[in-house]
Amino acid sequence: MLFRLVILVLLLLAGAALGAVVAPSWGAAAGAVVAAICLFVIDLVRAQRLERWLRRVDSGRSQDDAPFPVMNGLWGEIADRARRALRASERRTAQAQARLNEFLAAIQASPNGVTLLDPEGRIEWCNQTSADHLGFDPQRDSMQRVVNLVRDPAFVAYVQSGDDSREVVIAGRGSTAVAPRRISVHLHAYGEGRRLLLSRDVTLVEQAEAMRRDFVANVSHEIRTPLTVMSGFVETLQNLRLDDAERARYLALMATQAHRMQALVSDLLTLSRLEGSPLPRGQEWTSAQSLVAAGEQEARGLAAALRKVQDLHFEVDNGLEVAVEVPEWGSAMSNLVANAIRYTPAQGQVQVRWQALPEGGAEFSVRDTGEGIAPEHLPRLTERFYRVDRSRSRETGGTGLGLAIVKHVAQRHGGELRIESTLGAGSTFSLRLPASRVRTQPAGDAGTPATGA
Numbered sequence: 001m002l003f004r005l006v007i008l009v010l011l012l013l014a015g016a017a018l019g020a021v022v023a024p025s026w027g028a029a030a031g032a033v034v035a036a037i038c039l040f041v042i043d044l045v046r047a048q049r050l051e052r053w054l055r056r057v058d059s060g061r062s063q064d065d066a067p068f069p070v071m072n073g074l075w076g077e078i079a080d081r082a083r084r085a086l087r088a089s090e091r092r093t094a095q096a097q098a099r100l101n102e103f104l105a106a107i108q109a110s111p112n113g114v115t116l117l118d119p120e121g122r123i124e125w126c127n128q129t130s131a132d133h134l135g136f137d138p139q140r141d142s143m144q145r146v147v148n149l150v151r152d153p154a155f156v157a158y159v160q161s162g163d164d165s166r167e168v169v170i171a172g173r174g175s176t177a178v179a180p181r182r183i184s185v186h187l188h189a190y191g192e193g194r195r196l197l198l199s200r201d202v203t204l205v206e207q208a209e210a211m212r213r214d215f216v217a218n219v220s221h222e223i224r225t226p227l228t229v230m231s232g233f234v235e236t237l238q239n240l241r242l243d244d245a246e247r248a249r250y251l252a253l254m255a256t257q258a259h260r261m262q263a264l265v266s267d268l269l270t271l272s273r274l275e276g277s278p279l280p281r282g283q284e285w286t287s288a289q290s291l292v293a294a295g296e297q298e299a300r301g302l303a304a305a306l307r308k309v310q311d312l313h314f315e316v317d318n319g320l321e322v323a324v325e326v327p328e329w330g331s332a333m334s335n336l337v338a339n340a341i342r343y344t345p346a347q348g349q350v351q352v353r354w355q356a357l358p359e360g361g362a363e364f365s366v367r368d369t370g371e372g373i374a375p376e377h378l379p380r381l382t383e384r385f386y387r388v389d390r391s392r393s394r395e396t397g398g399t400g401l402g403l404a405i406v407k408h409v410a411q412r413h414g415g416e417l418r419i420e421s422t423l424g425a426g427s428t429f430s431l432r433l434p435a436s437r438v439r440t441q442p443a444g445d446a447g448t449p450a451t452g453a
Contacts, residue, residue, distance in 0.1 A: 119193030135173040218385040226257035267401035280325040288320040288354040311349040319441035332409040340368040360435030367428040373421040382407040
């Protein structure tokens with residue numbers, strides 16, 4: 001500033017001296033005025049250059065797109081300080097924008113829906129999850145009233161009530177009677193009259209809760225039925241005088257019901273153990289032939305006791321070995337074979353086979369020539385307590401949990417249970433193992449000879 005004052009004084013003196021030389025009487029004053037006007041014009045030009053540069057920057061162009069006016073003196077220093085201040089402001093803005101983008105990206109990645117509502121209930125912003133839950137279009141529906149887009153009466157009443165202390169569950173986007181989709185929404189107040197709408201998909205939670213209720217109801221029913229029968233028999237034995245034959249018959253029926261409850265409790269414990277235990281490691285190899293041999297004698301004994309299948313056929317590929325938990329896998333195999341025997345008539349046939357698959361892996365299959373199963377029942381066969389014919393299942397001693405156990409065992413080994421059936425032609429139940437759990441030892445023959453009844 002002092003330097004500028006010195007320059008101003010020197011210019012005024014120079015102008016006065018030059019004016020005095022030209023016109024001694026009035027030239028000095030005129031020269032000083034002319035020098036002051038020249039200095040003012042120079043400052044005005046510099047100020048206009050700086051103002052034009054600031055206007056271009058303020059219009060949205062970056063400093064790199066708007067050429068910086070190079071000047072000396074006070075205006076040059078002002079321009080340089082303005083440029084540095086603007087660059088610092090741009091850096092702060094860029095950093096804030098980067099943090100905002102990271103925050104928005106984090107919200108976009110959230111499994112929960114997030115919608116920002118203004119004081120009028122209009123959508124200011126929403127993430128893609130919220131759009132998927134409630135059917136929004138993030139661009140098209142911006143600044144639209146949320147109650148005009150989500151017309152569920154329960155949701156509209158919830159938004160208008162102003163009660164943010166609870167949540168409400170509504171039908172989600174794409175929900176149908178066959179495949180319902182349930183969305184939980186919860187409003188939270190923030191800022192000056194604004195509200196945050198959170199949404200989450202609770203379809204699986206509600207399905208699990210429904211399954212839990214059904215499971216408890218089914219278990220209660222399955223246990224209550226034999227208990228009622230046994231209680232009736234006990235009351236009969238206590239209050240009536242029976243001969244030895246009748247007493248023996250009642251005791252036999254009681255034993256049957258007790259066995260049924262034992263089987264049910266055993267299957268329930270097996271399911272609980274399978275769901276709570278770690279996955280099989282698959283480090284111990286077992287011969288498929290030994291697995292079949294262990295269950296073959298039991299299968300033939302069951303067929304003889306039930307006076308059912310006369311033709312039992314077992315076949316195993318030579319040298320086939322599998323990495324399985326023997327007790328689990330043996331139980332699953334026995335379950336499939338026992339089911340085939342129970343539901344196949346005396347003149348029918350049951351074929352049991354272990355074979356390596358061309359694409360890798362192996363398959364244990366049980367094919368019977370029973371009555372078969374209608375197509376509409378096939379998707380639900382592995383549900384707990386699901387029965388195609390309840391009365392017939394109870395007569396054969398089934399608990400309704402066998403195929404659920406088999407499916408769990410298959411999934412725990414990385415495999416799958418496949419079911420094929422045709423009414424009047426029989427059924428085929430197959431357990432498949434992945435290639436990582438299968439190997440074949442060198443052997444002379446392609447397979448062991450089949451054995452029959």
